[in-house]
Amino acid sequence: MKETLSQPLKITKSTTTKINSVDFENINFGKLFTDHMFACHYVNGTWQQPEIVPYQPITLDPSARVFHYGQAVFEGLKAYKDSKGDTFLFRADENLKRINKSAERLAMPEFPEEYFNKGLSELLKLDNDWIKQGKGNSLYIRPFIIATEASLMASEANQYTFYIICSPAQSYYGGEVDVLISDYYSRSASGGIGYAKAAGNYAGQFYPTNLAKEKGYQQIIWTDSSSHKYVEEAGTMNIFFRINDTLLTAPTSERILDGITRKSIIALAEKEGYNIEVRDIEVTEIIEALKNGTLKEAFGAGTAAVVSVIKGIGYKDNKYSVPVLSDGFAQHFKQSLTNIQYNEAEDTFGWRTKVC
Ligand SMILES: *Cc1c(COP(=O)(O)O)cnc(C)c1O
Numbered sequence: 001m002k003e004t005l006s007q008p009l010k011i012t013k014s015t016t017t018k019i020n021s022v023d024f025e026n027i028n029f030g031k032l033f034t035d036h037m038f039a040c041h042y043v044n045g046t047w048q049q050p051e052i053v054p055y056q057p058i059t060l061d062p063s064a065r066v067f068h069y070g071q072a073v074f075e076g077l078k079a080y081k082d083s084k085g086d087t088f089l090f091r092a093d094e095n096l097k098r099i100n101k102s103a104e105r106l107a108m109p110e111f112p113e114e115y116f117n118k119g120l121s122e123l124l125k126l127d128n129d130w131i132k133q134g135k136g137n138s139l140y141i142r143p144f145i146i147a148t149e150a151s152l153m154a155s156e157a158n159q160y161t162f163y164i165i166c167s168p169a170q171s172y173y174g175g176e177v178d179v180l181i182s183d184y185y186s187r188s189a190s191g192g193i194g195y196a197k198a199a200g201n202y203a204g205q206f207y208p209t210n211l212a213k214e215k216g217y218q219q220i221i222w223t224d225s226s227s228h229k230y231v232e233e234a235g236t237m238n239i240f241f242r243i244n245d246t247l248l249t250a251p252t253s254e255r256i257l258d259g260i261t262r263k264s265i266i267a268l269a270e271k272e273g274y275n276i277e278v279r280d281i282e283v284t285e286i287i288e289a290l291k292n293g294t295l296k297e298a299f300g301a302g303t304a305a306v307v308s309v310i311k312g313i314g315y316k317d318n319k320y321s322v323p324v325l326s327d328g329f330a331q332h333f334k335q336s337l338t339n340i341q342y343n344e345a346e347d348t349f350g351w352r353t354k355v356c
Pocket residue numbers: 076197233235236237238257258259260261262301302303304
C-alpha cells in the first residue's frame with residue numbers, strides 16, 4: 001500500500017546534550033543513547049506525523065499489547081564516518097524492507113519508506129557529533145515497532161509506534177568464540193517467524209544459550225527444528241564455513257534470517273571469484289571436515305561485528321578446534337566490507353549512501 005505523505009517531519013531539539021559526559025574511548029555497547037530519537041504513531045489505520053524529539057522514556061498503558069502478545073519487531077544498522085567527516089549508511093534500504101517483512105509476519109502495518117529515509121537522515125544530522133571518525137567507530141541504529149494499543153484481547157493491535165534510537169559503538173571485537181551445535185533446542189521452525197527480526201525470536205534463545213554457556217560455549221549453532229541435521233545460523237548471526245577453499249553458507253528460508261552482512265559477503269565472494277556454495281549444510285559434513293582437517297575456517301556474519309570468528313565447535317560430547325587464520329577468508333571479507341562502509345574503497349555495488 002502506497003500512502004501519499006503529506007505530513008512533514010516535526011523536529012523538537014533537545015536543549016541539552018549528554019555528549020560531553022561520554023567517554024568515546026570506552027563505550028559500553030548499547031547502554032548509552034544519543035540526544036534525539038525518532039517516533040511515529042500509527043492510529044486509525046494511518047501513520048501520523050513523524051517526529052524527532054529529545055531522547056526520553058516512553059509511557060505505555062500496562063495492558064499495551066506488546067507486553068502480552070509480543071508484537072515487536074526491530075532492525076540493526078550502522079552509520080559510519082570517513083576521514084573527511086562525511087557520514088554514510090550501508091544498505092539501509094534493505095533494513096527498511098526487512099522490518100516491513102517482519103512487520104507483515106507479525107500482522108503489523110508496514111512503515112512508509114519516505115518517513116524512514118527522512119527521519120533517519122535528519123536524526124543522523126542532528127546527532128552527527130555522536131558518530132566518531134576512525135575505523136571501528138560507528139553509530140548503531142535501532143529502529144523498532146511495538147504494539148501500543150491498550151487491550152488484553154488476543155489479536156493484533158490497531159495502534160503502534162515506530163521508533164529509531166541510536167547508540168555509539170566502537171569496533172566490536174568479542175574475541176573468537178566457541179559454539180555448540182544444537183541437537184535439541186531450535187530458534188525457529190518451519191511455518192514460524194524465524195525469518196522475521198522479531199523480539200520473541202531472541203527471548204527464546206536466551207535459555208538454551210545459557211545452557212551452552214554453562215558448558216563453556218558462547219553461542220549456539222542452530223540447526224533445523226525437525227531433524228537437527230542441518231546447520232542454520234550461529235547465535236544471532238548467519239554462519240559461514242570454509243572447507244578447503246570453498247566458502248559455504250546455508251540458503252535463507254522461512255527459518256533463517258536474511259542477513260544483509262551475509263548477502264553482502266556472498267556478493268563480494270562471487271564478484272571476486274571465490275568458490276562459494278549456498279546450499280544445505282549437514283552437521284555430519286562439518287564434523288567430518290573438522291575431523292579430517294578440511295574445515296579451514298568458520299565465522300558468523302552480522303552487522304554488529306561484521307564477522308565473528310569461530311575457534312571451536314562442540315557437538316554432543318565432543319569439542320573440536322577450528323583454525324583461526326590471520327589472513328583467512330573471514331579477515332578478507334571483514335576488511336572488504338568495512339572498507340566500503342568507511343568510504344575507503346570503491347563502492348561498485350552501490351551499497352553506500354552519503355547522509356551528510
Ligand atoms: C540480525 C540477524 C542476523 C544478521 O543480519 P545483518 O543484517 O547481517 O545484521 C542474522 N541472524 C539473526 C537471527 C539476526 O537477528
